[in-house]
Amino acid sequence: MSAPETTPGPPGSAPGPxxxxxxxxxxxxxxxxxxxxxxxxxxxxxxxxxxDQATTTAGTGGVAGDSDQTVPFYGQHQAGIATAAQDRLAFxxxxxxDGTSRADLRDLLRQWTQAAAAMTRGALVGQVxxxxxxxxxxxxxxxxxxxxxxxxxxxxxxxxxxxxxxxGRKPAELAQLPPLPNENLDPxxxxxxxxxxxxxDDPLVAFHAVRNLARxxxxxxxxxxxxxxxxxxxSTATAQATPRNLLGFKDGTxxxxxxxxxxxxxxxxxxxxxxxxxxxxxxxxxxxxxRMFIENWDRDYLQDQENVIGRSKVAGAPLSGGTEFTAPDxxxxxxxxxxxxxxxxxxxNGGTRILRRGYSYTDGIDPAAGTLxxxxxFIAYMKSPRQFIKLQQSLAADxxxxxxxxxxxxxxACPPGLRPGQHWGDGLFA
Amino acid sequence: xxxxxxxxxxxxxxxxRTTGLAAIVAGLALAAAGCGxxxxxxxxxxxxxxxxxxxxxxIKLTPQGCAPKPARITAGQVQFNVVNQDAGAVSEAELRTxxxxxxxxxxxxxxxxLSGSFSLTIQPGSYKINCPGAAQPHWTLTVGxxxxxxxxxxxxxxxxxxxxxxxxxxxxxASLVTSTQQMCAAVxxxxxxxxxxxxxxxxxxxxxxxxxxxxxxxxxxxxxxRWENPVTVQSQFMGFHRIEQLxxxxxxxxxxxxxxxxxxxxxKQLLALVRSAQYNPLEMASGATxxxxxxxxxxxxxxxxxxxNTDLPVFQANVDGAMEVITLLxxxxxxxxxxxxxxxxxxxxxxxxxxxxxxxxxxYDGTGYVEYSTVLAAQRRQLSGTVxxxxxxxxxVSLQVS
Numbered sequence: 001m002s003a004p005e006t007t008p009g010p011p012g013s014a015p016g017p018x019x020x021x022x023x024x025x026x027x028x029x030x031x032x033x034x035x036x037x038x039x040x041x042x043x044x045x046x047x048x049x050x051x052d053q054a055t056t057t058a059g060t061g062g063v064a065g066d067s068d069q070t071v072p073f074y075g076q077h078q079a080g081i082a083t084a085a086q087d088r089l090a091f092x093x094x095x096x097x098d099g100t101s102r103a104d105l106r107d108l109l110r111q112w113t114q115a116a117a118a119m120t121r122g123a124l125v126g127q128v129x130x131x132x133x134x135x136x137x138x139x140x141x142x143x144x145x146x147x148x149x150x151x152x153x154x155x156x157x158x159x160x161x162x163x164x165x166x167x168g169r170k171p172a173e174l175a176q177l178p179p180l181p182n183e184n185l186d187p188x189x190x191x192x193x194x195x196x197x198x199x200x201d202d203p204l205v206a207f208h209a210v211r212n213l214a215r216x217x218x219x220x221x222x223x224x225x226x227x228x229x230x231x232x233x234x235s236t237a238t239a240q241a242t243p244r245n246l247l248g249f250k251d252g253t254x255x256x257x258x259x260x261x262x263x264x265x266x267x268x269x270x271x272x273x274x275x276x277x278x279x280x281x282x283x284x285x286x287x288x289x290x291r292m293f294i295e296n297w298d299r300d301y302l303q304d305q306e307n308v309i310g311r312s313k314v315a316g317a318p319l320s321g322g323t324e325f326t327a328p329d330x331x332x333x334x335x336x337x338x339x340x341x342x343x344x345x346x347x348x349n350g351g352t353r354i355l356r357r358g359y360s361y362t363d364g365i366d367p368a369a370g371t372l373x374x375x376x377x378f379i380a381y382m383k384s385p386r387q388f389i390k391l392q393q394s395l396a397a398d399x400x401x402x403x404x405x406x407x408x409x410x411x412x413a414c415p416p417g418l419r420p421g422q423h424w425g426d427g428l429f430a
Numbered sequence: 431x432x433x434x435x436x437x438x439x440x441x442x443x444x445x446x447r448t449t450g451l452a453a454i455v456a457g458l459a460l461a462a463a464g465c466g467x468x469x470x471x472x473x474x475x476x477x478x479x480x481x482x483x484x485x486x487x488x489i490k491l492t493p494q495g496c497a498p499k500p501a502r503i504t505a506g507q508v509q510f511n512v513v514n515q516d517a518g519a520v521s522e523a524e525l526r527t528x529x530x531x532x533x534x535x536x537x538x539x540x541x542x543x544l545s546g547s548f549s550l551t552i553q554p555g556s557y558k559i560n561c562p563g564a565a566q567p568h569w570t571l572t573v574g575x576x577x578x579x580x581x582x583x584x585x586x587x588x589x590x591x592x593x594x595x596x597x598x599x600x601x602x603x604a605s606l607v608t609s610t611q612q613m614c615a616a617v618x619x620x621x622x623x624x625x626x627x628x629x630x631x632x633x634x635x636x637x638x639x640x641x642x643x644x645x646x647x648x649x650x651x652x653x654x655x656r657w658e659n660p661v662t663v664q665s666q667f668m669g670f671h672r673i674e675q676l677x678x679x680x681x682x683x684x685x686x687x688x689x690x691x692x693x694x695x696x697x698k699q700l701l702a703l704v705r706s707a708q709y710n711p712l713e714m715a716s717g718a719t720x721x722x723x724x725x726x727x728x729x730x731x732x733x734x735x736x737x738x739n740t741d742l743p744v745f746q747a748n749v750d751g752a753m754e755v756i757t758l759l760x761x762x763x764x765x766x767x768x769x770x771x772x773x774x775x776x777x778x779x780x781x782x783x784x785x786x787x788x789x790x791x792x793x794y795d796g797t798g799y800v801e802y803s804t805v806l807a808a809q810r811r812q813l814s815g816t817v818x819x820x821x822x823x824x825x826x827v828s829l830q831v832s
Contacts, residue, residue, distance in 0.1 A: 183658075293727055299822060301828045304716065369726070369731065369810070371818065
């Protein structure tokens with residue numbers, strides 16, 4: 001195996017904005033020092049990382065473009081929620097294996113915290129140079145800029161059963177979702193004790209994060225399911241252009257934007273209303289794997305596609321007129337009664353909003369039919385799962401249901417952010 | 431695959447939808463009427479007036495004739511209000527092309543004291559109001575202004591196609607009702623094997639016309655919903671497939687009589703709706719594509735007839751319904767896009783060539799086909815590819831007829 005320093009790095013790459021060695025700097029500037037620098041640098045990360053990090057609220061992060069950009073791991077809220085949506089997603093749902101003790105779980109969450117803090121500033125999770133040992137970091141992201149990597153942790157409802165003595169810490173609202181319209185859920189794509197949402201502008205960096213965290217947990221956790229998102233479908237910051245989903249329509253025009261602090265407080269961050277103090281400053285994550293019957297959609301004539309959505313396809317303007325960001329006029333029949341944007345709107349749902357942060361996914365080809373398996377891996381953050389339930393119930397009559405079906409579902413409670421020195425699980429196990 | 435396996439299969443389709451054909455207007459339809467259609471409304475003495483912004487033309491049937499008032503109008507949406515006060519020998523008014531060759535709209539069976547109306551989008555030109563039995567049966571209506579609204583009603587080929595489609599939908603829906611009643615008679619007689627034999631025969635009529643039924647909200651789900659549908663529309667799992675589940679999965683008719691009666695009731699409601707609905711060529715084309723989408727998403731994987739395994743005859747019904755649209759549009763398409771027509775015919779033939787392998791006599795459950803569970807995965811995938819190619823070609827018809 002070749003030593004990492006022989007891996008060619010990008011020519012003339014500059015250090016990232018964060019102090020401390022990055023994967024890139026190690027590789028491009030440390031040739032003379034060789035493996036020792038890598039090892040020493042790693043030791044340094046775990047010991048000092050906290051001091052390097054912002055200690056207040058995690059920012060919304062930059063917008064894609066500067067691939068060396070990092071998003072602070074520490075802050076009032078976990079990164080990866082209000083963070084301007086990155087281009088790529090790796091989402092892991094994990095199950096805690098039988099025999100894992102409360103102490104084991106807490107220990108794993110500590111390890112994960114350290115590794116996540118390292119990876120989000122572009123460091124490896126462990127040595128890759130010891131000839132007689134398997135490398136600790138799996139290595140595929142060596143040389144890849146951190147690309148705004150964020151790692152967000154969530155706790156599933158089943159974590160609060162008797163196994164870990166957490167039943168008293170279970171938020172009352174953290175439960176499997178009730179049966180909802182237009183779903184036919186596959187257990188193999190649903191649920192989970194823990195989730196790890198890794199987002200980055202580089203797919204390899206995102207995948208590397210989930211892979212390495214899961215690997216650190218081998219013996220305590222197992223993969224339940226994993227989904228890769230290859231294109232963001234929602235803008236979450238005003239500076240971002242609205243992306244498109246696989247239907248070819250802009251998605252997220254009216255999403256909550258991270259800059260809208262009042263809306264974030266009102267609809268996204270768990271606050272004083274939460275029955276569990278450890279959750280305050282956190283948020284509920286609802287994940288829904290939504291298969292699109294892509295071939296059927298593609299065969300629908302444009303005018304009908306636009307009537308199904310309620311927007312024009314190319315410009316993204318509501319059918320009631322104007323441009324993309326013109327507020328839809330739901331008083332007019334120009335937006336049909338069953339149009340998706342009408343039924344999903346906060347106007348139609350007593351003001352209910354959520355922060356959408358989904359990604360397009362594909363699982364390749366349906367072996368039975370030879371058709372595309374893919375759609376939207378919907379992720380949304382909210383103060384209470386009731387928000388999603390209400391919206392999805394409203395979508396029972398959605399014209400779009402003809403072309404979609406929810407095939408996976410999970411809900412997680414994401415704890416608040418950490419200060420340097422704190423670890424995931426501190427609040428939960430306190 | 432067992433029923434349970436199939437139920438768990440990941441690719442599922444929800445049957446409730448209102449998309450492709452949402453433009454169909456039910457009830458007091460104001461869209462253009464085709465030849466011989468029983469459009470419009472008839473009622474006692476008082477003309478309908480809910481024409482919105484449409485121009486209104488009044489026609490009084492008298493022993494002398496049926497003079498339109500006004501006799502000169504502007505092109506666009508027009509409502510014709512026809513009233514018969516005392517003309518015993520005259521009972522209908524028709525709007526015809528100036529050469530009298532083609533009926534564009536009509537109101538029939540207006541005996542003295544009755545009135546009715548019909549509406550359509552009319553293009554500039556000269557037309558005749560015809561009232562057989564009057565002293566002067568032909569009256570001129572002059573339409574000025576610019577062409578507006580859809581042009582297809584003035585195209586005889588498209589108008590005939592729409593008229594034929596309307597008749598096809600109504601006929602199949604009527605057959606759906608009678609064939610379901612036959613199945614229900616067997617259910618009521620507690621004759622399970624006979625009811626099972628009659629089930630796919632009734633299903634076929636529905637699967638030829640389903641996209642039209644899907645326009646009316648819950649009606650499609652009430653008739654054709656799967657067990658996973660109820661939460662979709664907050665209704666019950668109560669139609670064909672609930673009865674199918676009882677008969678094949680539970681091997682019983684207990685409770686089926688009541689379900690059957692409800693099914694027939696819903697089908698009769700559908701029949702009333704389709705008889706008063708108005709169609710257009712775009713909806714026809716889109717409906718044909720939707721039928722094959724249906725075949726692709728819910729027949730190939732055996733989802734739809736998961737308990738009975740009678741997927742092949744209803745698959746054939748989807749294809750038949752789509753090809754009926756093509757046959758109706760053929761005179762028009764032959765001129766407009768002969769290449770597309772040829773491609774569609776070719777791809778339909780490719781499906782037929784594959785289905786031949788699965789035909790049997792009398793076949794599984796008397797369907798003329800083998801049991802779908804015997805069709806292997808590789809064969810299903812081959813069928814899927816052929817179906818997708820067929821649907822893709824069909825989806826190109828909408829532009830040609832719009």
